[in-house]
Amino acid sequence: MHAQLYNDKELFRLISEGDETAFRMLFRRYVPQLRPLIMHLTKTTAVTDDIIQETFLRLWISRDKLPEIDVPRSWLLRIAFHLSFSWLRKQVVHHKAIDAITSDYTPEGPVTTTEETMVYNAMMKQVSAAVAQLPPQAKRIYLLSREKGLKIPEIASELSVSPSTVKNSLVRSLHFIRKQLELSGHLFPAVLMWVLVNIVLK
Structure with missing residues (x-):
């Protein structure tokens, strides 16, 4: 072979x-x-x-x-x-993930812990603002996934909808959140999506 x-x-x-x-x-x-x-x-x-x-x-x-x-x-x-x-x-080292991701994209060099924290907090604030703008059902699905850690079949069962409906809603929500972050000026490498949404599409 x-x-x-x-x-x-x-x-x-x-x-x-x-x-x-x-x-x-x-x-x-x-x-x-x-x-x-x-x-x-x-x-x-x-x-x-x-x-x-x-x-x-x-x-x-x-x-x-x-x-x-x-x-x-x-x-x-x-x-x-x-x-x-x-x-x-x-390991309680989220800041290391952010540093690992952003270091290659920062022309001025590695960000300090203080700068990193400020950027991260600002970005998470924008994520929360974007989530608040989602339609009620989409917001509920996103929060069940992001905050409660439910998987797609579990969300579908709880809301009495199909798994494909849940997945499509999450995809649209993540796309909207990414666009809002880009519009707000946050650099958003694709891999960082895994941090922000905690692998919601698994």
């Missing part, structure tokens, strides 16, 4: 059937992509290695679901980012 002959979806299908060779191929294909992204956030080699291992462990454990996944790369990135930010939250 040659890795270049199989795309990601084909490898996912083979892995779902218990093919360990396909699993190793996918691992070798994605570790070089995941490592710098995770390292950029954690700044710690040991933690980065642990998160990579946990990401692929979850893939293997969830292999029965793999044939249903349309975009394998996005699915893997979602798991890796979720694990990375979970680690940051447990």
Whole structure:
């Protein structure tokens, strides 16, 4: 079996059937992509290695679901980012995540802790203002996801709507919040969305 002959979806299908060779191929294909992204956030080699291992462990454990996944790369990135930010939250170092994200985008150099806190607080204030402007149902869905940590099926059950309705509402809300942040002048790298919405689309 040659890795270049199989795309990601084909490898996912083979892995779902218990093919360990396909699993190793996918691992070798994605570790070089995941490592710098995770390292950029954690700044710690040991933690980065642990998160990579946990990401692929979850893939293997969830292999029965793999044939249903349309975009394998996005699915893997979602798991890796979720694990990375979970680690940051447990270490009570949100400021390190903000620093890791913003340092590459600040022409003047690394932001100080005070500057970082001010930027973060201002941005979160804008997020709250944007959420307040959402339609009632969209606002309720967003808050159930963001503040109560409910997953899409749980929100759908609580509000007696379909999961697709919940997901579409969240996508529209996140797009609106991002636009409001951009209009207010906040630099908003895509990866920061994972901090702000706490992986609401999982």
